Amino acid sequence: MADYTENELAKDLENKEYEYGFTTNIESEKIPNGLNEDIIRLISSKKNEPDWLLEFRLKSFKMWEQMEEPDWAHVKYQKPDFQGISYYAAPKKQKYESWDDVDPEMKETMSKLGISLEEQKRLTGVAVDFVMDSVSVATSFKEKLSELGIIFCSFSEAVQEHPDLVKKYLGTVVPQSDNFYAALNSAVFSDGSFCYIPKGVKCPMELSTYFRINEAGTGQFERTLLIADENAYVSYLEGCTAPQRDENQLHAAVVELISLDGAEIKYSTVQNWFPGDKEGKGGVFNFVTKRGICHKRAKISWTQVETGSAVTWKYPSCILKGDDSVGEFYSVAVTNNHQMADTGTKMIHLGKNTKSTIISKGISAGKSQNSYRGLVKIDRKADNARNFTQCDSLLMTDRCGAHTFPYIECENPTAQLEHEATTSKIGEDQIFYCLQRGIDEEKAIGLIVNGYCKDVLNKLPMEFAVEAQKLLTISLEGSVG
């Protein structure tokens, strides 16, 4: 069945009166809209995948069909039409020999998004794996990394080159059945990033991937798998920006982190997808499942700055399985105009002496809704587990909303749990004070908000922090009222 070809599919579809046809244009190649087993076979065959992966996809699809789209989050949106989406799109020219071969137009788009690779390339110490419409188009610093035995490549490449590693770890942290969107992703994921750091290796540079959504109406189903072997260390940066679109775009990624004994993974995200216009039209739906597992003495820290998307639904989580493991979550989530965000984390303490820290800063402006949802679960066997949670909300207007939903499930009496929460309105006095010192309103808000988020921004790698600061200021332009 793996040989099922495009032509055969076309014939099948003809029989089923399909109305969309192949929408191949000059720049990119798409497969027909809709989702069924045949489409999944097509994706898999296009990517020349081994049978076990096709089976993984088909099994996920069957699970997904049985599942219902969740609606417990504090967000309201028009549910996506899953049959109206094309599940695969690839730029025609798939790989570039060198940076010079990259389409100049593509480079320009990137510059406009403020993620100029040219600049990135000059910033030595940052290897960039750029994912555009699901297929990696530029990878750099690969040689240097491979000298250390580090594998950093697109997910598709990993499937071809390192199938054993992929097979061993795929779906072990986020099982296919985990949730509606994770199941969907497992069935149709197109591409993403793969990273493996061998035992005892400290990755000498920040690994960075920029994702963006390019093709109108193209669902994005990225898959990231990151493995830090025993005592390894890696800092991984994920940046996301999407150009303006009228229709809502669905993004349902899955990220799995595996931090083996004594290893440490720092995973930082700056997410700036199109949030929709002032009236609330358009924008990206961001339904992401991110989770990591920590073995003995291992550590995972998630740091995120979320300013984009129309609807965000995202809970980067840590399973603290090994004794003495550590999980951290530092988050800034900004919502403006009609954006809705429901984000937070889950810290699942299974091992003894496990520790977790949660610092969440929500900023709401316009008519937006911003929710923190967090679960701290202490298992029966997790002696001496500790958690510190701090949730702060900052309101920029009287029309926006901030909500916190902290859940605690504690089955072990030796646990020490601390929770702090504050809600405040941005001070007119603070703004006046800045103005009186000659700092204009926009800069004043930038200063105040960045100050408010400092604890989180400090956790980001330097060059990312600068970008994040700018982003915060931009996304709150003219938002006080």
Place this chain on the structure above:
Amino acid sequence: MLKIQNLHAEIDGKEILKGLNLEVKAGEVHAIMGPNGAGKSTLASVLAGKEDYEITKGSVEFEGKDLLDMETDERAKEGLFLAFQYPVEIPGVSNINFLRTAINEKREYLGQEPISAKDFMAMVRERSKLVELDSKLANRSVNVGFSGGEKKRNEIFQMAMLEPKLSVLDETDSGLDIDALRIVAKGVNALKKEDTASIVITHYQRLLDYIVPDFVHVLYDGKIVKSGPKELALELEEKGYDWIKEEVVNH
């Protein structure tokens, strides 16, 4: 430098300034005294450009320009500085970052290059010494966790850094111990130049022992009702405001 004519201002429909006149020339120090609620802080806020106030009548000229026509931040960049009666805390923003932003905004406004990190730090060291502000405070978040006195000293430190043409000090002396008072006054005096001026709002003649004013004004019920040489402050301290009130009524 500053010319206030027949200034009327109200807040939430209540008139607070009721025809205030005041002229300040370069090189002068003016003290404004007056009972609680007379409108002293209101005057300071109106000059600085706080939006809550509505100017219903009158004019204010600053260095030949119409002050009331300028935005709040523009007034600051033109050289107006207000030392707040209640300085505001800004968590997470270091004093240094705050000041550097302010200085560079002003420089950009004046068409100058941003200050170099080296010059800036040298300036911080020198000026913080002037007001004996612990250099650790310069690195802390703006006013967060500062004692009352430290906040006031920080205001003078900021003033020293921003080098305004006209400074309005709103009860900078209140809450200061006698040493701090001397230090603040020393700072103000050190910054005094031929082409700068200050308006010092205070309840206590004590401050005026250190910052010697050229003129003392009494602000009462939204107007300047009496002006005189520095000796007027002594008289006020001795006799209180009742005799002034009577004078006003008898007029």
